[in-house]
Amino acid sequence: MSTSQAILAGWMEIPRSSVQDQARQRADEEEALAALVSQYAATLYRVAFSVLRNPADAEDAVQETFLRVLRHRDTLGEVRDNRVWLIRIVWNIVLDRKRRSKTRPETDDVAELARVLPAKGLSAEEITAAAQHHARVLACVDQLPAKERQVLMLSAFEELSSVEIAEVLSVTESSVRSRLFRARNRMAELLNHTRSLR
Amino acid sequence: MNPSPRNPFTPDSVSVYGPGTVEATLRLIATVPAPEGLEDRIQASLAAATRTARVLPWPVALRSDHGWIRAAAAAAIVFVVLGGGWGVYSRVQPGMQSGARVVPIRVASPASGFSSAGAMRTPQTLNGPIAPAPAVTTQAGSGAVKAQRKPVQKPAVPGKIVATDKAAAQTAIPAAK
Numbered sequence: 001m002s003t004s005q006a007i008l009a010g011w012m013e014i015p016r017s018s019v020q021d022q023a024r025q026r027a028d029e030e031e032a033l034a035a036l037v038s039q040y041a042a043t044l045y046r047v048a049f050s051v052l053r054n055p056a057d058a059e060d061a062v063q064e065t066f067l068r069v070l071r072h073r074d075t076l077g078e079v080r081d082n083r084v085w086l087i088r089i090v091w092n093i094v095l096d097r098k099r100r101s102k103t104r105p106e107t108d109d110v111a112e113l114a115r116v117l118p119a120k121g122l123s124a125e126e127i128t129a130a131a132q133h134h135a136r137v138l139a140c141v142d143q144l145p146a147k148e149r150q151v152l153m154l155s156a157f158e159e160l161s162s163v164e165i166a167e168v169l170s171v172t173e174s175s176v177r178s179r180l181f182r183a184r185n186r187m188a189e190l191l192n193h194t195r196s197l198r
Numbered sequence: 199m200n201p202s203p204r205n206p207f208t209p210d211s212v213s214v215y216g217p218g219t220v221e222a223t224l225r226l227i228a229t230v231p232a233p234e235g236l237e238d239r240i241q242a243s244l245a246a247a248t249r250t251a252r253v254l255p256w257p258v259a260l261r262s263d264h265g266w267i268r269a270a271a272a273a274a275i276v277f278v279v280l281g282g283g284w285g286v287y288s289r290v291q292p293g294m295q296s297g298a299r300v301v302p303i304r305v306a307s308p309a310s311g312f313s314s315a316g317a318m319r320t321p322q323t324l325n326g327p328i329a330p331a332p333a334v335t336t337q338a339g340s341g342a343v344k345a346q347r348k349p350v351q352k353p354a355v356p357g358k359i360v361a362t363d364k365a366a367a368q369t370a371i372p373a374a375k
Contacts, residue, residue: 030248037240042232050227059236063243070244117226137223156224187220 029073037066040083043159044090050153051094053138055116061097065090081167087160088168095150140190148183151176 044065048058068089069076079085117134141149154165155176162180166173 156228
């Protein structure tokens with residue numbers, strides 16, 4: 001092999017080990033992503049549904065979350081807590097969607113809630129009455145200030161501690177507690193006001 | 199405040215608006231079951247996204263350690279590029295005359311803005327026979343000009359017509375024989 005051939009071959013040569021390493025790394029990342037999907041898809045769906053209150057929109061938000069994770073899969077190894085990280089991503093996505101769809105009329109009506117919420121062992125009339133009650137409560141929740149509403153909704157998830165809620169919202173734990181306290185008081189006022197009107 | 203370190207929204211926490219209202223509703227929403235096949239759909243969408251973003255793999259037959267195949271491929275690429283460049287260079291001569299064509303002048307469109315519809319302007323300088331100018335016309339014309347320029351003479355005797363022109367005088371007064 002002449003000198004020029006050797007230079008050309010060396011210039012074009014891609015080290016085989018690096019190609020194999022990249023393929024192995026990509027396969028590992030895909031496996032990790034599949035594991036994240038199977039482990040947290042349901043949780044993320046519930047978080048998305050609590051804000052959007054629409055099954056199709058919630059599923060879209062979960063899909064978008066995992067697509068974002070796929071785009072930033074290189075940083076998967078740096079994430080300390082995958083669950084909180086994923087909830088934070090989906091939370092930002094659903095808030096953004098909710099903000100964009102604010103101009104549209106409210107779609108979460110009583111019939112939709114009655115269809116979606118679980119109601120085992122209840123008659124049709126009881127299901128309708130429960131759905132009306134939930135719709136009233138959710139209407140009161142929607143009247144809360146955004147910060148307090150977000151804390152109140154996230155606190156309904158049993159798997160999230162106050163520390164984790166603080167991480168999702170990028171605030172301190174004491175802020176979470178104070179906002180939750182204010183949210184409860186406001187909700188009491190709103191519900192009493194609603195009850196007095198009836 | 200809530201003493202529970204796990205979740206501040208425990209059922210036994212002090213609730214000023216009473217348990218079973220907001221808590222129950224939010225917990226109900228927070229425990230909504232995921233739809234059937236959610237994971238499969240997400241895995242499928244991720245697989246589709248991965249497939250579209252994947253780089254074409256190097257052919258299996260060319261994965262061997264034979265460097266001469268790559269060298270030959272590189273030489274072929276260089277040959278094609280250089281050959282194409284030389285072909286273009288050899289066909290295009292720098293001194294070639296431009297093939298500009300003379301486009302006939304179109305008739306100017308009227309002020310209305312309509313197009314000339316392809317009508318060609320007729321040149322005004324045709325090489326045809328030129329009719330000679332009539333000499334008589336020019337002489338008579340010059341005489342007339344002179345007659346016009348000549349001041350009109352007033353009659354010396356009232357009632358007698360005096361010819362203002364020589365020719366007119368000849369026609370007006372018959373020659374005395």
